[in-house]
Amino acid sequence: MIILGIDPGLAIVGWGIVESVRGSVRPIAYGAITTPAHTDIEKRLLIIKNDLESIINKYKPDEMAVEELFFTNNITTGIAVAEARGVILCTAYAMGVKVFEYTPLQVKQAVVGYGRAEKNQVIAMVTSILKLPAPPKPDDTADAIAIAICHSQCAGSAMGKYFNQRKTH
Numbered sequence: 001m002i003i004l005g006i007d008p009g010l011a012i013v014g015w016g017i018v019e020s021v022r023g024s025v026r027p028i029a030y031g032a033i034t035t036p037a038h039t040d041i042e043k044r045l046l047i048i049k050n051d052l053e054s055i056i057n058k059y060k061p062d063e064m065a066v067e068e069l070f071f072t073n074n075i076t077t078g079i080a081v082a083e084a085r086g087v088i089l090c091t092a093y094a095m096g097v098k099v100f101e102y103t104p105l106q107v108k109q110a111v112v113g114y115g116r117a118e119k120n121q122v123i124a125m126v127t128s129i130l131k132l133p134a135p136p137k138p139d140d141t142a143d144a145i146a147i148a149i150c151h152s153q154c155a156g157s158a159m160g161k162y163f164n165q166r167k168t169h
Contacts, residue, residue, distance in 0.1 A: 001152070002018075002059060002061045003065060003151050003152055004017050004055065004063070006064060006144055008081060010045075010083070012033070014138070014145075015032065015052075016141060016142075016146075017029045017055075017061060018130070018148045018152060020155075028059060033048055033051040041083065045087045049087050052091045056097060057095075063098045063099075063151065065099075065151035067101070067147050100155065102151065106150060107143075110153045111150060119139060119143075122146050123136070125146075
């Protein structure tokens with residue numbers, strides 16, 4: 001199975017493609033979609049849509065895993081990220097890619113073994129699991145790969161089915 005992991009954002013959308021075969025995961029490609037600051041939000045959202053379509057067309061993922069959003073202090077930033085996430089979900093749906101969602105806690109638990117792991121621990125585990133020569137940059141890309149790894153471990157499990165039971169597409 002080819003899995004596209006997405007760490008949603010407006011300035012940076014991290015993405016990572018992995019192949020999962022019988023419990024083993026290997027990297028295919030990864031990177032980040034970036035949008036220029038001080039650009040109209042409509043244009044930034046269009047850049048995200050167009051770049052994501054190109055990634056989906058090139059790598060043809062079977063499924064996409066996206067991190068769920070949690071708002072903390074800055075609601076204005078959270079709204080912009082939610083808008084970008086909406087474009088990401090809509091693009092995947094329009095292109096026939098089934099979407100699964102995971103919380104940061106689930107991702108950290110699956111990749112590090114501890115739901116409250118620090119970012120550097122997640123990056124180290126992603127680098128180790130995929131035997132990468134160097135940690136993926138930027139951090140959003142490492143997060144996206146972690147989300148894809150999480151889905152590879154959870155998709156067929158009872159817990160994965162429970163958390164994604166509302167998915168019918």
